Amino acid sequence: MFPSDAREVTVRLNNTGSEPVLVQNWLDDGQADVPPEKVKVPFVLSPAVSRVEPSKGAVLRIVYTREPLPDDRETVFWLNVLEVPSKKEAGENALLFAFRSRIKVFFRPVQLTDVDAAPGKLAWKLATVDGQGPGGKAAKQLAVEVSNPTPYYVSFGRVDARLDGKFVSAGGGMVAPLGKETFVLPEAKPGNHPGALVRYEVINDYGGRYTEEKALAN
Missing domain, CATH: 2.60.40.10 (Immunoglobulins)
Structure with missing residues (x-):
């Protein structure tokens, strides 16, 4: 949840696997099929790409650009986390899968308290x-x-x-x-x-x- 009076919120990612992963992160407004570079949202997300080692974590910062949003109701955005496993060494045969998670981010006007x-x-x-x-x-x-x-x-x-x-x-x-x-x-x-x-x-x-x-x- 993102309170309207907050400048930024943070999200922590944890790699519970045994291999490092490359993670691409972006926000969208519900249009899941729009490429990240074409999405327009009133937030800046950093880092856009990060490498997370096994049993380690990474922190994402979501910064609100103060673009006006409705103040009488919530607005929903989606945090996308695309996880790409590390490549195997040359000579190894392996099938690699990329996993994408989508997490709701509710922008809530501060006066909504119930x-x-x-x-x-x-x-x-x-x-x-x-x-x-x-x-x-x-x-x-x-x-x-x-x-x-x-x-x-x-x-x-x-x-x-x-x-x-x-x-x-x-x-x-x-x-x-x-x-x-x-x-x-x-x-x-x-x-x-x-x-x-x-x-x-x-x-x-x-x-x-x-x-x-x-x-x-x-």
Whole structure:
């Protein structure tokens, strides 16, 4: 989380492996496929490239350039960490993989101080959406729709719906401030489901997780 009154925040990377790694770091605004050199964000990230030795760490500095951002809600950016393993010595045959991690960075206006209450204010309902059935044919699918009346992003480790006494998973995700999000229930059939409820796992600022339940409106 990046408070709006902070000039910079730091992020520590740790190499828990047995080999040195080369790490490329950059921020984006949610457009994951845009090359780092073409991304425009109001931050400077350094170092852009670093070598991290085994059992050692590196510290990234994220500096806010003071470019104006909304002051009535959070804005989300993504920290990208591309890990490239060191090359093997000549004559060794090895298949090398590069791993990219994307971490949410929430820019939070300093006057927003009630983030912990946000998950409990969400409104949930069952919805029917257009999807695909067997053979790729168009078909209606059951989903849960969440409305977020708060100025905060809310992240979910998972979202499950209890329908007719059985829980059905809709995966995880996130809902934006003052926005809506739909989570499809691929194993459920559209129709009336009296007594339905949603169980959602919330991920807080510190990576901690806890579960809340609410009735689902039909």
